[in-house]
Amino acid sequence: MHENNLLSLIIFAPLGGAAINWFIGRRLRNEKIIGIIACSSVGISTIIAFYLAFNSNGALRSTEPILDHLWTWIQVGRFRADFGLALDRLSGTYALFVTFVGFLIHVFAVGYMHGDSGFYRFFAYLNLFMFAMLTLILADNFLLMFVGWEGVGLCSYLLIGYYTDRKEAGDAAKKAFITNRVGDWGFVLGLMLVFFLTGSISFFAKPEHGVISALQAFAGMSADPFTWKALFAGGATSVAILLFIGAAGKSAQIPLYVWLPDAMAGPTPVSALIHAATMVTAGVYMIVRCSAIYTHAPTAMFTVAIIGAATAIFAATIGLAQNDIKKVLAYSTVSQLGYMFLACGVGAFVAAIFHVITHAFFKALLFLGSGSVIHGMHHEQDMRRMGGLRKYMPITFATMLTGWLAISGIPIFAGFFSKDEILWKTWSAGEFSLPSLIWSKALWFVGAITALLTAVYMTRMMVMTFWGSERFREKDIDHHEEGDAAQARHNVHEPHESPWVMTVPLIVLAVLSTVGGFIGVPYALGSLFSDHPVNYIEQTLEPVISHDPVSVPHVEGSHAVDEMQWLSPKPQQLDGPPAVHALEGPEAASAEHAHSPEEIRQERLLALVSVLIAAFGIGFGWLIFQKRPLLQMPRILENKYYVDEIYDATIINPMEGLSREGLWKLFDVGVIDGFLHALGDAVTEGGRLVRHMQGGFVRSYAAIILIGALVLIGFFAYFGAHALGLPR
Amino acid sequence: MGPQLSWYLALSAILFTIGVVGVIIRRNVIAMFMCIELMLNAVNLTFVAFSSFFQDVTGQLFVFIVMTVAAAEAAVGLGIIIASFRNRESLDVDDASVMKL
Numbered sequence: 076m077h078e079n080n081l082l083s084l085i086i087f088a089p090l091g092g093a094a095i096n097w098f099i100g101r102r103l104r105n106e107k108i109i110g111i112i113a114c115s116s117v118g119i120s121t122i123i124a125f126y127l128a129f130n131s132n133g134a135l136r137s138t139e140p141i142l143d144h145l146w147t148w149i150q151v152g153r154f155r156a157d158f159g160l161a162l163d164r165l166s167g168t169y170a171l172f173v174t175f176v177g178f179l180i181h182v183f184a185v186g187y188m189h190g191d192s193g194f195y196r197f198f199a200y201l202n203l204f205m206f207a208m209l210t211l212i213l214a215d216n217f218l219l220m221f222v223g224w225e226g227v228g229l230c231s232y233l234l235i236g237y238y239t240d241r242k243e244a245g246d247a248a249k250k251a252f253i254t255n256r257v258g259d260w261g262f263v264l265g266l267m268l269v270f271f272l273t274g275s276i277s278f279f280a281k282p283e284h285g286v287i288s289a290l291q292a293f294a295g296m297s298a299d300p301f302t303w304k305a306l307f308a309g310g311a312t313s314v315a316i317l318l319f320i321g322a323a324g325k326s327a328q329i330p331l332y333v334w335l336p337d338a339m340a341g342p343t344p345v346s347a348l349i350h351a352a353t354m355v356t357a358g359v360y361m362i363v364r365c366s367a368i369y370t371h372a373p374t375a376m377f378t379v380a381i382i383g384a385a386t387a388i389f390a391a392t393i394g395l396a397q398n399d400i401k402k403v404l405a406y407s408t409v410s411q412l413g414y415m416f417l418a419c420g421v422g423a424f425v426a427a428i429f430h431v432i433t434h435a436f437f438k439a440l441l442f443l444g445s446g447s448v449i450h451g452m453h454h455e456q457d458m459r460r461m462g463g464l465r466k467y468m469p470i471t472f473a474t475m476l477t478g479w480l481a482i483s484g485i486p487i488f489a490g491f492f493s494k495d496e497i498l499w500k501t502w503s504a505g506e507f508s509l510p511s512l513i514w515s516k517a518l519w520f521v522g523a524i525t526a527l528l529t530a531v532y533m534t535r536m537m538v539m540t541f542w543g544s545e546r547f548r549e550k551d552i553d554h555h556e557e558g559d560a561a562q563a564r565h566n567v568h569e570p571h572e573s574p575w576v577m578t579v580p581l582i583v584l585a586v587l588s589t590v591g592g593f594i595g596v597p598y599a600l601g602s603l604f605s606d607h608p609v610n611y612i613e614q615t616l617e618p619v620i621s622h623d624p625v626s627v628p629h630v631e632g633s634h635a636v637d638e639m640q641w642l643s644p645k646p647q648q649l650d651g652p653p654a655v656h657a658l659e660g661p662e663a664a665s666a667e668h669a670h671s672p673e674e675i676r677q678e679r680l681l682a683l684v685s686v687l688i689a690a691f692g693i694g695f696g697w698l699i700f701q702k703r704p705l706l707q708m709p710r711i712l713e714n715k716y717y718v719d720e721i722y723d724a725t726i727i728n729p730m731e732g733l734s735r736e737g738l739w740k741l742f743d744v745g746v747i748d749g750f751l752h753a754l755g756d757a758v759t760e761g762g763r764l765v766r767h768m769q770g771g772f773v774r775s776y777a778a779i780i781l782i783g784a785l786v787l788i789g790f791f792a793y794f795g796a797h798a799l800g801l802p803r
Numbered sequence: 804m805g806p807q808l809s810w811y812l813a814l815s816a817i818l819f820t821i822g823v824v825g826v827i828i829r830r831n832v833i834a835m836f837m838c839i840e841l842m843l844n845a846v847n848l849t850f851v852a853f854s855s856f857f858q859d860v861t862g863q864l865f866v867f868i869v870m871t872v873a874a875a876e877a878a879v880g881l882g883i884i885i886a887s888f889r890n891r892e893s894l895d896v897d898d899a900s901v902m903k904l
Contacts, residue, residue, distance in 0.1 A: 771900035773835070777826045 081127060082143035082160045085120045085170065086209045092116025093202035100195025110185035113198035117181050117205055121174040127162055134167035135615055140279055142215065147284075149218070153274055155286060161215035161279055164619045165428070168612075169212045169360055172432050176352045176439050177205050179580035183443050184344035186576035187450055197237060197342065204230035208353050212360065217266045217276040217289070220361070224262065224325065227354045228255045234349060235341040247337035254334040258324015265317030268309065269368075278364065290367040294621060301373040301510070315368050315375030319382075322358030326412050329386045333719060335409055339401040343446030346401060351408050351442050352435040359415045359431050363424045367621040370422065376508035376623075380420025380501075384521040387413030391528035393715050395535070396708030399456050400445045403536045407482065408438055410525060414497055417522060421515065422508060423500030424620045429595045429612050430493035436591045437481035437490055440584035444475035447573045447581065448540060452547060458536065459705055463545035467570040470578045472541050474585035479537050481588040483530040484689035489592035495685050496597055498522050499678050507623040523688055530692025538700040599678035811852035818845035832884055832894045836877075843873050 092113050100109050128135045140163035149156040162170065181201060188197050207226025214220035228251075236248030270276050273292035280288040293314075299305045305312035322328070327335035338350050349355070362369060362379070369376050387410045394406035411434050418427035449456055451468050465472040481488035484495065501522055504515040547570065572578070594611045601608025700706065711717070768779060818841055825838030847866045854862030884894070891898055 771902070773896040773899070774827050774830070777823075781823055781827065 078143060079127065079141045079162075080143055081123055082141060082162055082213065083145055085123050085127075085174070086160065086206055086213060088116045088119040088123075089202040089205035089209065093199045093206060096195050096202065097199035100199060103195065106185070106189065106194050109195050109198055110181075113202050114178065114181045114185065116202055117174065117178045120205065120209065121178045124167075124170045124174045128167045128171055134162040135164055138618065139163075140166075140215075142279065142281065144281070144284065154270060154276075155284075156216055156218040156276060157281075157284070157286070158219060159215040159281075160210075160213040162213060163279075164615050165360075165364060166212050168428065168432070168615060170209060172435050173208055173212060173353050174205075176435050176584070177208075177348060179583055180344050180348040180352070180439060180443065183347075183446070183577050183580040184342070186574050187344050187446050188342065189574075193237065197234075200230055200233045200237070201345070201348070204234065204349060204354070208357070211357055215277060215279050215281075217269060217278075220364075221259075221262060221266060224321070224357065224361075225259065227349070227357065228252065228259070228325070231255075231338070231349050231354060234345040235338045237341055237345065241340065243337075244340040247334070247340040251334040251338050254331050255324045258321045258331055261317045261320025261324070263321075265314050265321065268314045268317060272310070272314065290365065290621075293371055294367040296371060298371040298373065298623075301377070301508075303374060305372070305374050310372075311368050312372035312375050315365070315372035316378060318361060318365060318368070319375060319379055322361055322416075323382065324358075325361075326355050326358030326416070327386075327409050328358070328382050328413065328416060329389060332386060332390065332409050333722060336402055336405040336715070339399070339405050343401065343442060343449060346405070347439045347442030347446065350405065351438040355408065355412060356415065356431045356435070359412070359419065359427050362416075362419045363428055363620060366424050369419070370507075370621040370623040373508045373623070376420050376422065377510070377514075378420070379416050380508065380518060383413045383416025383418075383420050384518050384525075385413070386410070387417060387525040388521050388528070389413075389716075391525045391532065392712055394532045395528060396712035398459055398713075400448065400458050400461075400536060400540060401442075401456055403458075403532060404438070404441055404445060407441075407529065407533070410529065411438065411482070414494065414522065414525070417501060417518060418497040420508065421501050421504035421518065422623050423497060423504075425595075425613050425616045426493065426496040426500050428616055430497055432594075432612070433481070433489035433493040433588070433591050436584055437478045437488075437588040440474060440478040440581065440588050441482065443577070443581055443584065444471050444478060447471040447577050448570075450573050450577065451570045455547065458539040460547050461540045462543040462547070462704060463541070464570055465541040468572045470572060471581065474578075474581040475537065475541070477585040477588050479533050481592075483533055483693055484526055484685055485693075486686055487589065487592075489588050489590070491686070491689075492592035492595050492597070492600075494526060495682050496595065498526070498685055499597070499599075499681050502681055503674070503677070505623065523685065526685060527688050527692045530689045531696040534693050534696025535700045535704075538697065539704045542701060543704045597678065599675040600682060602675070603679075808852055808856045812849060815845045815848040815852070818842075818848065830895050830897055832887070832896050832899075835896065836880055836884065840873060840877070843869060 092115070095112050096109055100112075103109055127133055127141060134141050140161045143160040145158045145160070147155065148158045181198075184197070184201065188194055191197065204227060207223050207230055209223075211220055211223025211227060214223055232248045232252040235251055236245045238244045266276060269289050273287075273289040275287045275289040275292065277286045277288055278290055280286065280291060293311055296311060299308070299310050299312045306316055307313065324331045335350055335355065339346055341350075369379070390406045390409035390413060394403050394410060397403045397406060411430070415427045415430050415434070418424070418430060448461070448464060448468065448471060451464070451471070452461065455461070477488060481490035484491045498519055501515060502519040504512075504518075506512060509515055595613060596608060596610060598608055598610060601610065714720075768775075822838045822840075822842035822845060825841065826835050829835050829838065847869055850862040850866045850869070854860060854866075887899060888894060893899075
């Protein structure tokens, strides 16, 4: 454990950029300077993050986290919250892709937002978001993480509602903010329960400050039993489920996912940065960070897995039928987030983080690509008015092609490895967090169907956008429901390729979407091509996550034998034969055990199955949509299963009714206003009564003085001076 | 039987009451002013009477203070009355029932 004050610069550089742009950006009136300030402040963070992660003593090589204790924020009794940052293997991995992808998106946004009147404001918000996101990631305790958590929520609100002249943007911003409040309620309660149970809210032990690690305290407890009662028992399971409510809000899981598709009302770089690559994966980060809690809460893990799988397939079916290019990607994001939670739920935390990273690459790419398309089409988002764009936007087309193949799960591309890893880990999940092993197969099946749907709807999107007839010249589209004059006028423009500030980030992300998966090639596939395959992501992250007591950690390489017990304590034994601990045996034997030939054969078979699924999905989508790109999709899917309408009818309208009729008309107008009006009326009436005393006639004043004097004198004449009870 | 204290007090009370009644019923500001002076002098009379009765000079000293204040008050009061008369052409206090002119 060592201190390094450079760490604070990672978060404060974007804050400085935000402050500069916010205070003097309006006066600069120069997009170049504003853009350079914004990009370079994130660039500084990126460089420092890479330096701290990869230098000789870097976070990704060392077994100890790099800490930066800035100041003690709150200390009341036993409660202590530091403003302290920590870069360990998990937060290091996260910080790397967040800063790097964030930097690329900042550069892209300079091109995309060109000519916008709120240019400086946009970049101030965007930098502020980077500050909040990096605070969330690097926080060394729950409370500071919550500060970042709220900070990203605020920036998300500001950026969704960035186009202040559009009502739907403001509505979407409010929806996102309020939905997230529901999740935050769970987070805060979970945080309190963590403190109640362990007496600490820190992720790391800091002996020199007398701080113990809450996560280690959980790791030292025995695991909760797998019962539904455990949810309300106030133990690890309750903590885990409350934290998951927070994660479901932030990461758009059922039932709190409804805000994310609407959030597409914001500018496209915002959708790419906040609503695809970084902020929405904060829930996954938090759950992986708390893996020590989840591995002691099997019921909570099962819930996470079920919700994740349900969200994945639910959102994928909706994505099939959307016509707005950004809505397709939004539902795709919700679906992929479901995959990540499925991975967390079956204990495959490393696979979840791996998918977060590859998803950040290819989804940021797809969003930026869609931004480039929208930019080139002069702010047309309806895919029914696109088609044949590959001739006009060759670079955007080529880069989005890699994103499409990556998300569909075609081998070599990044998405294949992470998605396949999740499916395999689901298939082979142990009994710890599932009622029976049938469930692992069922969850795998849901995941596989989702993969098929993903390939189909992504193919539909690509075909509708880049192939087929050029529909943007047509004045009127039959299916177009809300054709207004402004949109119709846009049709006369020819689409054009975007400037280099937008295409260069696309190209970089396309390269990463292609090769990014090689950091996590599983042993079963890597061993086909090499004798000693290295799974870098697993090697890096395995030491910092906890394992459930039943399954055996599959750790490759020799690093795992190091004394890395500071966050990953030895598994607790529940019952049955003792689980063979991979760390205990001789290295060779453990490697043999971790990869039995039987498992390797199964894993390769499943990989083949998922490749076939992806290929079939693409082929199926190609055949159908190539011929009929405007094919009418089922109404129920196009209308998103009417979930928004159901929420309106069951929650929002009753609440509005209660607020309007009960709280406003009855309580506010009746009770509060009534009381105040009564008070005011009483004073008025009293004044009306006594105002005749102040007639302005000198003689009446004199008479009043006389009467007063007579009363006083009469009082004392009648009662005597004793009446006052004064001492003599 | 020489003059008693009670005679002086009775005279003083009568003078004071005439002053009070005059202030209340008269509308002429000069008359009201004179009535106020009458009340002051009624009080002065009690002071002197008590001073003589108790063989204490303090009461007579007080009378000088009251007369000084009354003189000053007369000067200021008459000044106000003249200013008011110039503006309103009237000495009736009921005409001066509002603060503004």
